[in-house]
Amino acid sequence: MTGTSNTRPADSEAQEPRQSRLRRIMRYIPLVAPVLLWAVPCWVLLYAGQQWPLPVTLTGTALFALGLIGMPLAMARGHGRHQQDRAAIIGDTLLGSSWVLFTWSVLLGTLLRLALTLIGVAEGQDRARIVTWAVLGVSALLLAWGYVEARRVPRVRRLDVQLPRLGAGLDGLRVALITDTHYGPLDRARWSARVCETVNTLEADLVCHTGDIADGTAERRRAQAAPLATVRASRAKVYVTGNHEYYSEAQGWVDLMDELGWEPLRNRHLLLERGGDTLVVAGVDDVTAESSGLAGHGAHLDGALDGADPELPVLLLAHQPKFIDQATAGGVDLQLSGHTHGGQIWPFHHLVRIDQPVLAGLSRHGARTQLYTSRGTGFWGPPFRVFAPSEITLLVLRSPHASTRPSTTS
Structure with a gap:
């Protein structure tokens, strides 16, 4: 076709080899990471001068080797084409266990050796x-402890959020937030029902779910999601x-939530008076929606606020x-989000911060906009939460135009 050139800009040509090398390196991470997660604690616990009896060394080595081989196989079986829940549970549990063992083998092992040296304990068996x-x-x-934290009904976190543009008639509006329920291989139907019972005790005016309902299709996880109707x-x-909906037939989840009595805010808004x-309550699809290839899905703030009075x-x-x-540029007063899980298993917190601007809690962005990031109501993958407790959040919106009231922050 005339008018079209196959010539690329020089800077693109220069960057392409670097990007190709990076992609090649990234392909090896899934292979290298499991080896490190199992090999490092194996060395620290068995081969760093302990001189265990041979049966102990052989048994321990066999267990670590079994974990190294079994974890990726189980995860592939559980989360890949076969979608076998039992395999997913085994693989996820091994992943969480190896992460904790790796972390504390490195950190505690190093610090303890240093402390023992300082107090005069000689190197040896x-x-x-x-x-x-x-x-x-x-x-x-x-x-x-992490397993108990992950499986329990989250504690309620309450806090006041003052919005300078909020009218006095809306002062005290109660907004309950749940997110990242991640119904999945471990059947959490009873847990789901108890979470919903807890939300109902909050007597909220507005209840929000900011995505990642489940891992799996709506048809597969319907029983666990059903209590949301209550x-x-x-x-x-x-x-x-959320992004996980786009791994599992997102439109099915949108349809199910509508069936359960939840209003999907897909790049649209409603008015709460x-x-x-009046308060504009808007929502956008997850930022991964555009690349999902699903027709009509994408994160579009302009569409979400189309027709809304900019003074509200x-x-x-x-x-x-x-x-x-984008919310700050668009003049949003308060954004509610999840996704981070607060890191879920420390020190994964620091890796999350590479990708996200905030890990958890209330933060201010620009002159007007505030962001509340929930640590999540459920858990993803490994059934553990270490130094990242789950939460159900009650935000009480406050207007500076109303009389001063006691804070409910907790």
């Missing part, structure tokens, strides 16, 4: 075995898609905190 038992003990305690709100129950004042305050639901740059 006894010192090495002290490190082994300390790492195993701490890891076991963290995994047990959630009560005096004004509205609204929902936006009280006491003569805006509450925006967006699954990922990274959408805050």
